[in-house]
Amino acid sequence: xRRHFSKTVRGFKPAALxxxxxxxxxxxxxxxxxxxxxxxxxxxxxxxEWGDAVSAPAGYSPSGVxxxxxxxxxxxxxxxxLFVEYGAEELYIVDSGNNxxxxxxxxxxFLREYTGFAGQGGMETxxxxxxxxxxxxxxxxxxxxxxxxxxVCNTEGELLQNLGLPVSELIDENLDYQPxxxxxxxxxxxxVQAVGVFHGLxxxxxxxxxxxxxxxxxxxxxxxxxxxxxWKQILSREQRSRMASFIPIEYSNIYVDSDDYVYATSxxxxxxxxxxxxxxxxxxxxxxxxxxxxxxxxKDDYGDHPVAVIDTKQVDSMFADxxxxxxxxxxxxxxKRGRIFQYDSESNLITVFGGIGHQIGTxxxxxxxxxxxxxxxxxxxxKNTVTVFEITExxxxxxxxxxxxxxxxxxxxxxxxxQVLSRCANYNLxxxxxxxxxxxxxxxxxAMENFRLGYDKKGYSDALSELFxxxxxxxxx
Amino acid sequence: MKTAVQVMSHxxxxxxxxxxxxxxxxxxxxxxxxxxxxxxxxQRQWTGFPFNGERPDKIHxxxxxxxxxxxxxxxxxSNIAVSSFMGGEGKGxxxxxxxAYSLQPYILLTLAAVVLSNVMTLETGVFLSFVQxxxxxxxxxxxxxxxxxxxxxxxxxxxxxxLATLISMLVIxxxxxxxxxxxxxxxxxxxxxxxxxxxxx
Numbered sequence: 146x147r148r149h150f151s152k153t154v155r156g157f158k159p160a161a162l163x164x165x166x167x168x169x170x171x172x173x174x175x176x177x178x179x180x181x182x183x184x185x186x187x188x189x190x191x192x193x194e195w196g197d198a199v200s201a202p203a204g205y206s207p208s209g210v211x212x213x214x215x216x217x218x219x220x221x222x223x224x225x226x227l228f229v230e231y232g233a234e235e236l237y238i239v240d241s242g243n244n245x246x247x248x249x250x251x252x253x254x255f256l257r258e259y260t261g262f263a264g265q266g267g268m269e270t271x272x273x274x275x276x277x278x279x280x281x282x283x284x285x286x287x288x289x290x291x292x293x294x295x296x297v298c299n300t301e302g303e304l305l306q307n308l309g310l311p312v313s314e315l316i317d318e319n320l321d322y323q324p325x326x327x328x329x330x331x332x333x334x335x336x337v338q339a340v341g342v343f344h345g346l347x348x349x350x351x352x353x354x355x356x357x358x359x360x361x362x363x364x365x366x367x368x369x370x371x372x373x374x375x376w377k378q379i380l381s382r383e384q385r386s387r388m389a390s391f392i393p394i395e396y397s398n399i400y401v402d403s404d405d406y407v408y409a410t411s412x413x414x415x416x417x418x419x420x421x422x423x424x425x426x427x428x429x430x431x432x433x434x435x436x437x438x439x440x441x442x443x444k445d446d447y448g449d450h451p452v453a454v455i456d457t458k459q460v461d462s463m464f465a466d467x468x469x470x471x472x473x474x475x476x477x478x479x480x481k482r483g484r485i486f487q488y489d490s491e492s493n494l495i496t497v498f499g500g501i502g503h504q505i506g507t508x509x510x511x512x513x514x515x516x517x518x519x520x521x522x523x524x525x526x527x528k529n530t531v532t533v534f535e536i537t538e539x540x541x542x543x544x545x546x547x548x549x550x551x552x553x554x555x556x557x558x559x560x561x562x563x564q565v566l567s568r569c570a571n572y573n574l575x576x577x578x579x580x581x582x583x584x585x586x587x588x589x590x591x592a593m594e595n596f597r598l599g600y601d602k603k604g605y606s607d608a609l610s611e612l613f614x615x616x617x618x619x620x621x622x
Numbered sequence: 623m624k625t626a627v628q629v630m631s632h633x634x635x636x637x638x639x640x641x642x643x644x645x646x647x648x649x650x651x652x653x654x655x656x657x658x659x660x661x662x663x664x665q666r667q668w669t670g671f672p673f674n675g676e677r678p679d680k681i682h683x684x685x686x687x688x689x690x691x692x693x694x695x696x697x698x699x700s701n702i703a704v705s706s707f708m709g710g711e712g713k714g715x716x717x718x719x720x721x722a723y724s725l726q727p728y729i730l731l732t733l734a735a736v737v738l739s740n741v742m743t744l745e746t747g748v749f750l751s752f753v754q755x756x757x758x759x760x761x762x763x764x765x766x767x768x769x770x771x772x773x774x775x776x777x778x779x780x781x782x783x784x785l786a787t788l789i790s791m792l793v794i795x796x797x798x799x800x801x802x803x804x805x806x807x808x809x810x811x812x813x814x815x816x817x818x819x820x821x822x823x
Contacts, residue, residue: 602671606743
């Protein structure tokens with residue numbers, strides 16, 4: 146009923162009013178009850194079925210900001226990548242401006258740093274390194290962007306391999322090779338994302354031999370492109386060759402999960418769709434996009450809706466990094482607006498937090514994101530800090546509910562979903578979850594109401610037909 | 623009243639009655655028009671959830687009024703203008719009555735579709751779109767035949783007449799928007815002058 150008021154009839158102004166009242170009341174009560182209300186310096190929201198941002202409690206709250214000096218080392222300078230080694234709970238920070246890699250522990254206490262590695266030909270120093278990956282065996286893969294190579298070293302600082310531009314007839318020898326990010330799967334295959342390589346990720350075997358280009362984006366069809374294509378049908382070969390060619394977009398970052406799926410983000414996509422991809426071993430995107438709801442925006446439109454066009458320039462979320470936790474929650478970092486979008490494995494938006502600003506929990510130029518347990522860490526290349534976010538009570542509820550729901554435990558998920566709704570009436574997924582549980586419990590009228598609020602037409606229709614079957618059995622047969 | 627109902631099944635007979643015996647009623651035509659407007663609102667707000675893609679909180683009566691009553695008026699004016707040009711025999715009053723009466727099948731079937739949509743599942747939704755197509759089709763046929771009778775045209779000439787009506791509707795709409803934007807600019811101009819004078823006084 147509350148949702149009916151806040152969503153359907155009068156927009157979300159009454160909801161905002163209620164939030165204000167609640168906030169006021171809780172600010173009075175907070176000192177009495179003993180725990181302070183978490184306050185965030187950003188607006189938290191989710192999207193409703195119409196693509197409107199509706200307010201929601203924050204799923205994460207900033208708990209600390211770490212400068213290099215706080216960690217017990219020099220200040221960071223334009224750091225570009227973060228990596229968490231889960232086994233040892235060590236955090237690797239690629240301090241690009243200082244040409245080093247800093248390693249700190251889970252409490253952000255300085256452990257060691259690497260500025261160069263001892264190889265056979267002497268010391269190999271880093272030059273503007275862009276990315277790092279550390280295997281469970283403790284082998285570091287560092288994208289030494291400025292030196293056009295990927296260094297493979299052990300944690301003692303010894304160089305094991307020096308991987309330059311791989312040799313293959315598919316790769317142009319004169320390519321200005323700038324490897325930026327690297328991941329290694331459990332079989333030892335190395336995936337490198339390099340600047341200007343739009344054929345996909347460079348996939349190499351453990352010895353550094355080129356295997357293939359992996360998971361290339363496709364060229365997206367746009368209106369301007371159709372016109373160009375028509376022209377190309379008419380023009381001669383020489384004229385054609387002087388026109389711009391259509392090339393697919395590059396990836397901006399990669400992540401490999403424990404099942405060897407490679408997650409890749411794209412900075413820009415003209416259709417604003419498919420900015421996050423989950424690539425299987427064949428390089429095919431398998432991120433589940435279930436179109437059962439009839440929302441006004443496509444489900445694979447990650448980041449903010451709608452896409453604004455300002456001065457003929459498209460302003461959209463630009464994903465810079467992605468991290469996937471063991472529950473398959475996808476957390477992606479939007480460098481454009483400094484927001485962090487968290488999705489479940491079915492591409493349902495769970496929570497949005499962060500922003501651009503000067504306060505705690507906001508960024509100037511966020512460059513990388515990592516997760517350690519329930520904490521999320523964001524690296525800022527301009528503030529030269531690592532910001533740590535802790536999950537809130539509400540975020541925990543959301544995680545619990547979505548995990549149960551996605552595993553098919555609809556009945557068990559009812560309790561957390563109800564708690565989610567009692568704190569925020571704007572969660573479509575919560576209503577759909579309750580609807581599916583009620584459908585299983587054969588409470589068809591309640592299920593219909595849930596599905597209506599969650600804007601799930603298919604679910605509503607299914608519940609209705611079950612209702613008819615019941616009616617028929619009771620009265621006709 | 624009887625004539626109005628007769629339009630749905632025997633449009634030629636009904637329209638001859640309207641034309642030669644004066645059994646048509648402008649009041650009834652207006653009533654049907656209001657019903658047409660109401661049907662549009664009902665369809666938008668009360669179509670069953672699985673088949674309704676509208677935002678119930680973003681209803682704009684002005685737009686619905688323009689797309690029902692406004693469209694009807696545009697149609698009638700265009701038709702009267704075009705028909706008198708093409709040598710049609712119908713009076714303006716007859717055209718108004720014929721057009722309004724012909725909306726009845728659309729109104730009835732649309733209301734039926736709204737009721738049905740509340741008890742239908744997505745799988746049976748094909749039937750609903752069939753009802754909606756029938757609603758539009760029936761009204762178009764009734765409209766064509768009644769206007770043919772009113773103007774005493776041949777069938778071919780009626781089709782040409784309807785086409786010309788549609789084109790003239792577009793022209794009127796275009797000129798209307800042109801005049802609207804012109805007057806808006808005039809308004810902005812006067813407003814700016816007014817502000818300038820006020821600020822300098």
